[in-house]
Amino acid sequence: MQNHEESGASCEFEDWGNFGDEDIMNQQSEIRAEEAQKVPFVADKFQKRCGAVPEPLSALASEYQSGSPILLEKIKMLGEQYAAIRRTRGDGNCFFRSFMFSYLEYILESQDRAEVDRVKANVEECRKTLQSLGYADFTFEDFFALIVVTIIFSKFVIDLSLASELAFLGSYSLGSWKAFFKEMNPPLGVEISQYLTMVSEFINLNASFCIHILSPDTFGWSVVMFFRFVASGEIRKRSEFFEPFVLGLTNATVEQFCKSSVEPMGEESDHVHITALSDALSVPIRVVYLDRSSCDTAGVSVNHHDFIPSGNLPKAASGSTEVISPFITLLYRPGHYDILYPK
Amino acid sequence: MSTPARKRLMRDFKRLQQDPPAGISGAPQDNNIMLWNAVIFGPDDTPWDGGTFKLTLQFMEDYPNKPPTVRFVSRMFHPNIYADGSICLDILQNQWSPIYDVAAILTSIQSLLCDPNPNSPANSEAARMFSENKREYNRRVREIVEQSWTAD
Numbered sequence: 001m002q003n004h005e006e007s008g009a010s011c012e013f014e015d016w017g018n019f020g021d022e023d024i025m026n027q028q029s030e031i032r033a034e035e036a037q038k039v040p041f042v043a044d045k046f047q048k049r050c051g052a053v054p055e056p057l058s059a060l061a062s063e064y065q066s067g068s069p070i071l072l073e074k075i076k077m078l079g080e081q082y083a084a085i086r087r088t089r090g091d092g093n094c095f096f097r098s099f100m101f102s103y104l105e106y107i108l109e110s111q112d113r114a115e116v117d118r119v120k121a122n123v124e125e126c127r128k129t130l131q132s133l134g135y136a137d138f139t140f141e142d143f144f145a146l147i148v149v150t151i152i153f154s155k156f157v158i159d160l161s162l163a164s165e166l167a168f169l170g171s172y173s174l175g176s177w178k179a180f181f182k183e184m185n186p187p188l189g190v191e192i193s194q195y196l197t198m199v200s201e202f203i204n205l206n207a208s209f210c211i212h213i214l215s216p217d218t219f220g221w222s223v224v225m226f227f228r229f230v231a232s233g234e235i236r237k238r239s240e241f242f243e244p245f246v247l248g249l250t251n252a253t254v255e256q257f258c259k260s261s262v263e264p265m266g267e268e269s270d271h272v273h274i275t276a277l278s279d280a281l282s283v284p285i286r287v288v289y290l291d292r293s294s295c296d297t298a299g300v301s302v303n304h305h306d307f308i309p310s311g312n313l314p315k316a317a318s319g320s321t322e323v324i325s326p327f328i329t330l331l332y333r334p335g336h337y338d339i340l341y342p343k
Numbered sequence: 344m345s346t347p348a349r350k351r352l353m354r355d356f357k358r359l360q361q362d363p364p365a366g367i368s369g370a371p372q373d374n375n376i377m378l379w380n381a382v383i384f385g386p387d388d389t390p391w392d393g394g395t396f397k398l399t400l401q402f403m404e405d406y407p408n409k410p411p412t413v414r415f416v417s418r419m420f421h422p423n424i425y426a427d428g429s430i431c432l433d434i435l436q437n438q439w440s441p442i443y444d445v446a447a448i449l450t451s452i453q454s455l456l457c458d459p460n461p462n463s464p465a466n467s468e469a470a471r472m473f474s475e476n477k478r479e480y481n482r483r484v485r486e487i488v489e490q491s492w493t494a495d
Contacts, residue, residue, distance in 0.1 A: 029437065138354040139407070139442050142347065221408045224442055259434075263440035265408070 030098065031267075032091065054137065073300045078331075078340075085331060086339040092266035095273060095330070095337045096227040102328040102339050103283060107154050116155040122281045123147055127279055129233040129280075143226040150223075231273050232262040235282035245272050268281050268335065271305075277306040286326035288340060290333045348406040352376050355445040367449045369400070378404045378412075381449055385488055389457045390481040394488035398428075398452070400445065407441035410434070413448065420487045422459040422470035430455070431465040 052107045057079045088094045088101070107115060127144050131137065235242045239254040246257045249270055261267045262276075278285050288304040308324055329340040352371065359369055369381030379400040385391030397416040403409060413435055415428035423431040434443055434451055443451075464470030472480040 136358065136444060137359065139444055223407065260438055263442055264438045288347060
């Protein structure tokens, strides 16, 4: 090949050029997108959509019917503790999306106003972290503003429902909503109409509200991106702590790891991302592992790991011996996270 | 009409004007903030020294969630630049993040000039020459630098 005449060689290289890296990458991402689209961003628990509903755990079992007996045994054991699973799209962002969905549900169901204030303060801390790390404000401010408004909005919704004024929500006129959101000073790029839709969704069900926030037409992408910024900021801020874990995954530096595996959309999450997000926002997360490992001689058991943030937790003050229960439970199968609902 | 992408691009532009990185300039076209022209100067003390390379950046409404399409308008000879001027650079493809603004994109491309990645060749001739015959490679680069002065 190296002895080809100039013209012949360049012709051959032209062909090679036509199958460049870009094409391979595009093809790869197309295949990935096509596969991912078979599952909605977050499956609706209450409606059948794309065949993906929050299914009872038996649905999970049928998936493995002809598969490993260890997995089937584990699913059976999961069924003793968990009622349902909600699937999320496997596009590399599933951890962050599952987290947001589950966390919003947690806030709305627990109606914990203090938690809302707490997370708001933590989000503010994360913003300062990014600033101190030298990120340009304008590259992340929209994402932060969006989350803050969403949090404030959740609190507002809690207030209304606490006051048993849920019915009143529906009768609230368009003009009053507009005035309300104007006062809240929504961030750039968030249309008031999007919130109005969210409100009407909420009137139906909390879950629809959460789904709406995560839908790509609303700001699903921005939400994922926000968490990526938060996780990256936390990892860089405490790079000495995270360095050994990063080295366990790849031989990149902490800085390179953040640039290549945390900040870009669609990069899958690992325990480093989860630890960082849980610590940064002080939200305890449980991850239940469904894989083929069978740990000890005593037979099959389902492993889980609790990510308990080191920072200030709301309930830590009331008693140091108190066991902190996770706000969020995710099911991990190699390469993917879904949401689990305890019984 | 003002959209999140356009608002963000205004801020990108402001930053580029107030705090321009060395050897880089860029601005939206008069009537279209979604289409930018840019110039990257070849870094000093390298074969690229003195070159003025023109590019276009086409943004979509999904910016900054998705990267812009960046292309060299000037003729290039570089392992990671295709014949049509498009660029093989990770941050413009699968490693994109909204953390990059126009200044950061152009700076990355500028450093790609002197620091090619021969493992993902877009121009195999340039890639081969870069690793096997640096002298000839540098000569071809100098040619491109000279062409960059005369092109429209």
